[in-house]
Amino acid sequence: MAEHELFGLALGLEAPWAVTEVRFTVETRRLDLTVDFVPGSRFPCPRCGQGDCPVYDTRLRTWRHLDFFQHQTLLTARIPRVTCPRCGVHQVGVPWAREGTGFTTLFETLLLDLARQMPVSGVATEARVHPDSVWRILRHSGDEAVAHQDLSGVSAVGLDECSKQKGHQYLTTFCDLDEARVIFVAEGKDAETVQAFADQLVAHRGTPGQVTQVCCDMAPAYISGVEASLPQAAITFDRYHVMALVNRAVDEVRREEAGEVAGLKATRYLWLKNPERLTAGQQTALRSLKGLDLKTARAYHVKLALRRFWTFRYPKVAARYLKRWYFWATHSRLAPVIEAAKAIKRHWTGILAFIRSRITNGIVEGLTSKIKTALKRAYGF
Structure with a gap:
């Protein structure tokens, strides 16, 4: 040959x-x-x-x-x-090759594969090209993927923010919870960000009215944005953020009490970790502290009681349980716990919505974590 x-x-x-x-x-x-x-x-x-x-x-x-x-x-x-x-x-x-490029398609594919594993500067060094060329290929690939998006089947959306850089600059990630994929990323974390997502739906064969479920945290800007831009969507507040609210209350009680009880110092994560994740040594230490009739122990039991709420399957039973929990929390005589309970009361409907929707932002948190990792790896490039 x-x-x-x-x-x-x-x-x-x-x-x-x-x-x-x-x-x-x-x-x-x-x-x-x-x-x-x-x-x-x-x-x-x-x-x-x-x-x-x-x-x-x-x-x-x-x-x-x-x-x-x-x-x-x-x-x-x-x-x-x-x-x-x-x-x-x-x-x-x-x-x-595609039009307007100085690289063959196979070479561009190689650069895209390398960019998944290393910073742009590393890709440029390995491939012996200028970093600007790599960035142009990445932008073109992203633009092509977005241009061919079909959002007509999106009905359940999760959204969460992550810090872009110092100075309160944020990105909001929107994910299709059914397909576990990122479908939109926008700068900011306000109502206009949700409106931008609604516009993206219209531009890619979808409509705001097709979204029937949204999972988000309890930020007022997100709530007002969903209500205004996604009118058919029922909001479910992410249970991680609800539990984080109560965890902060438990830790605040512990800090206040640590000045009086020396044994509470350096025990923060004993109270914040889920019981099943504690080591044998931590479980022993926690049992001895719980026997001291501490305010922190009372706050901890209030937290554990709220954890049980997420296991219910029937809305009416769950609503009755949450009412009893709210009464207990507001009569605990622990100011941080009472404040957290009142915050939950203000978001009552969205928290109870979980019993029907069973959606969380776990997928969004995982994808956002990957975005954060990519941002960290890109520092200085």
């Missing part, structure tokens, strides 16, 4: 394209492949698709391709412009 034919097969070329020249330079450690079309070839119009259009002229272009062993590979070809009786003169596309 001739080398021209071998490289043509390796590139996946089909008629009328073929490799016409192979040139390897030892001094520059470079492989140059020349690709051309058969003289007299005709091409379909890139605008209307009409076939059998004659070549008007050609332009010489060069692309960076995957390395040949450790040697840089460049692919050069004459790109024809064709004459279409309906559309005029237009340049045809080539099968090995």
Whole structure:
């Protein structure tokens, strides 16, 4: 098999394209492949698709391709412009690269795969390209993915914010809870952010009215944004954020009491961790502290009682239980616990909604964590 034919097969070329020249330079450690079309070839119009259009002229272009062993590979070809009786003169596309890039599709795919594992500067160093080129490829890939989004089937949405950088700059991530995928990311964490998501739905075959469930924290801006921009959505407050509210109350009680009871110092995580996650030593220490009739122990039992609420399956039973819990919490004579209970009362409907919807932001938290990791890895690049 001739080398021209071998490289043509390796590139996946089909008629009328073929490799016409192979040139390897030892001094520059470079492989140059020349690709051309058969003289007299005709091409379909890139605008209307009409076939059998004659070549008007050609332009010489060069692309960076995957390395040949450790040697840089460049692919050069004459790109024809064709004459279409309906559309005029237009340049045809080539099968090995998208329009407007200096890299082949396979090379861009390699850079995208590398970018999943390392910062952009590392990708640029490994591939011997400028970082700006990597960023352009990443932006194009992201834009292409967004342009082809179909949001017509989205009905349950989870949203959560993460810090973008210092100075109270945030990103809000919107996820399709049924498909466990990120569908929109916007700067900010206010009602306008939710409106931007509603606009994104309209732009990608969806409507705000199709969203029937939203899971979020108890931020007033998110609540007002969902009510205004997603009118058919029932809000479920994420149970992690509800429990975090009560955990903060328990810790505040502990800090206040630690000034009087020396044994409470350095015991914060004994009270905040779930019982099943405690080590044997921690369980022993917690049992001895609970026997001291501490205010912190009372607050801890209030927290454990609220944890049981999430296990109920019947809304009426759950509502009765939550009412009893609220009475106990508000009569605990522990100011932080009473304040947390009143906050839960203000968000009563959204908390009870969990019993029917059973949705949480666990998926969103996981995906947001990946975004945070990507941001940290990109520091300085």
